[in-house]
Amino acid sequence: MSLNRADVEKIAHLARLAITEDEAEAYASDLSSILALVEQMNAVDTQDVSPMAHPLHMAQRLRVDEVTEVDQRERFQSTAPHIEAGLYLVPRVIEQG
Amino acid sequence: MYDKTIAELGAGLRAGDFSSLELTQGYLDRIRRLDAALNSFISVVEDSALETARAADERMKAGRAGPLTGIPIAHKDIFCTQGIKTSCGSRMLDNFVSPYDAAVVSRFREAGAVVLGKTNMDEFAMGSSNETSYFGPVRNPWDTERVPGGSSGGSAAAVAARLAVAATGTDTGGSIRQPASLCGITGLKPTYGRVSRYGMIAFASSLDQGGPMTRSAEDAAAMLQVMAGFDPRDSTSSEQPVPDYGAQLDADLAGLRIGLVQEYFDAGLDPAVAQSVRDAVEEYRRLGAEVVEVSLPNSALAVPTYYVVAPAECSSNLSRFDGVRYGYRCAQPRDLEDLYKRSRAEGFGAEVKRRIMIGTYALSAGYYDAYYLKAQKIRHLISSDFRRAFETVDVLMGPVSPTTAFRVGEKTDDPVTMYLSDIYTIAVNLAGLPAISVPVAPAQNMPVGLHIVGNYFAEARLLNLAHRLQQVTDWHKQAPAGFV
Structure with missing residues (x-):
């Protein structure tokens, strides 16, 4: 599978990464060579193989549904780029009427 | 002083031959004097290190010291450390001071270990040469024109250069073992689930595993003893009991069955590296082990x-x-x-x-x-290859890396060539198995690592094998010139 610039632009949008036109060309070539490596997988017939979900085939551990964490909002927001009154600030999403 | 093992340093501290404050100050001085040539640290936390060292000395006097109390170590900058910048080698987290400690970090804090700082790494642990770090490449102390490997390259370089007694690392596709191999130190990737991933910044959650990077197997056992154990905050943490890793170091190897992995001695392997690995395998034969060839067909x-x-x-x-x-x-x-x-x-x-x-x-x-x-699905096939191999042998051996350390800049233009640096280490992560890199005879004057892969939770066996080799060879005691 070889990717072109338009494919890369679409992937970059899905991944929320801004890329320039020059970068898109370079990524198209890099990503295509990585996919060529990955496609060596196709040489194997995996029709009757089950996928491996966990190396030790462990099941997900469950816990009792009770509150175990205390509120530490201020501490965790201390690393935020922009907060006000306990809220994270971002550019306006909803247009004013 | 800087060649001593954790056990020797602990004995010296308990006997009062030197204090943790003196030891810590000594390491901080070495970092200040020598790290400019390596760039192995992203952050050095002098004040908090000295404060922890003083507390360790008090604890020592009160008779409450453990094996790691007062020992100066470094954490890979992927482990969250409360109050210390945790960058993960990225501009993204250059301003991130973690509000909490990773499980591994709290365990060392409780053990009384002194944290000197945070080591450099490939950005978000993605790389095999430490050249993707936002904070610049790390240099290999054996030849500063060469890479230390990655992604735990800062930890490997710092331990090899005696800028920390030991360090933590993480391994998603070889990130502990490959830099350990390229820098001539001992690096253990435990079984998936053995060491808590809580607070260890996630790269690939089904593969990531933290482990120790040390000069000797004996030190690795002491470090793993602190790191290993169940943690309810990591959903894939194992409840398997933790054995006494130090107690089994000297176990006899008579009758042990070693499988040499045929596929790992391929055309891509540097013949000098292959020779060093085969010579080390011969040492095991002399120690009483039996060596057979095995195949991992899906390698x-x-x-x-x-x-x-x-x-x-x-x-x-x-x-x-x-x-x-x-x-x-x-x-x-x-x-x-x-x-x-x-x-x-x-x-x-x-x-x-x-x-x-x-x-x-x-x-x-x-x-x-x-x-x-x-x-x-293919992961299942790869893991079945190992399961079959362990039906006939106790451990598998081969090289860690196809070559010795390459030059800075040599592989940065081609991602796929860089990815092939991990060709012998990656399968172990896909299967979730434990594996260790142990220094063997150098090739072209650069370190070479022997790769030993064990069955699930066989860390004690791997440490035992590494320790026994280190009793009859002294490759792990060699120090790079300029960092003696």
């Missing part, structure tokens, strides 16, 4: 499979870096989408972006079955 599929699984999981894990809650935010975003896109584009480096895009593509609508599902 060649490990790298292709890994480059689906790891990027897919990375694209999901790294979606949390959105410029909103913590980390880098771009200047003057026009709208929310621009904020996400530019914060991520400016905060992440080229290799991280490549992997996010590969992963995003592999998981996108219509491609899941062809990539991720296919990879998880």
Whole structure:
């Protein structure tokens, strides 16, 4: 599978990464060579193989549904780029009427 | 002083021959004097190190010291450390001072270990040479024109150069073992689930595992003893009891069955590296082990499979870096989408972006079955190869890396060539097995690592094998010139 610039632009949008036109060309070539490596997988017939979900085939551990964490909002927001009154600030999403 | 083992240092501290404060000051002085040539540390925390050392000395006097109390170590900058910048080698987290400690970090804190600082690494642990770090490449202390390996290259270089007694690392595809091999130290990747991933910044959650990087197997046993154990905060943490790793170091090797992995002695392996590995295997034969050839027929599929699984999981894990809650935010975003896109584009480096895009593509609508599902099926085949091999042998051996340390810049233009540096280490992560890199005879005057792979939870056996080799060889005691 070889990717072109338009494919890369679409992937970059899905991944929320801004890329320039020059970068898109370079990524198209890099990503295509990585996919060529990955496609060596196709040489194997995996029709009757089950996928491996966990190396030790462990099941997900469950816990009792009770509150175990205390509120530490201020501490965790201390690393935020922009907060006000306990809220994270971002550019306006909803247009004013 | 700087060649002593953890046990020797502990004995010296308890006997009062020197204090942790003196020892810590000595290491801080070495870092200040020698690290400019290596760039192995991102942060050095002098004040808190000295404060912990003083507390360790008090604890020593009160008779409450453990084996790691007062011992100066370093953490890979992927482990969250409360009050200390945790960058993960990225511009994205250059301003991130963690509000909490990783499980591994709290365990060392409780043990009374002194943290000297945080070591350099490939950005978000994605790399095999430590050249993708936002903070610049790390240099190999054996030849500063060469890379230390990656992604735990800062930890490997710091331990090899005696800038820390020991360090922590993480291994997703070889990131403990490959730099340990290239820097001539001992590096252990434990069984998946043995060491808690809580607070260890996630790259590929089904593969990531923390472990010790040390000069000797004996030190690795002491470090792992602190790190290993169940943690309810990590959903894949194992409840398997933790054995006494130190107690089994000297166990007899008579009758042990070693499998030499045929596929790992391929055309891509440097003949001098192959010779060093075969010579080390001969030492084991002299120690009473039996050596047979074994085959892992799906070995060649490990790298292709890994480059689906790891990027897919990375694209999901790294979606949390959105410029909103913590980390880098771009200047003057026009709208929310621009904020996400530019914060991520400016905060992440080229290799991280490549992997996010590969992963995003592999998981996108219509491609899941062809990539991720296919990879998880092949993972099953790779893991079955190991299961079959362990029906006839106790451990597997081979090289860690196809070559010795390459030159800085040599492989940066071609991602796929760089990926093949991990050709012998990746399958172990896909299967979730434990493995160790042990220094053997150098090739072209650069260190070489022997790779020993064990069955699930056989860490004590791997440490035992490494220790026995280190009793009859002294490769692990060699220090790079200029860092003696």
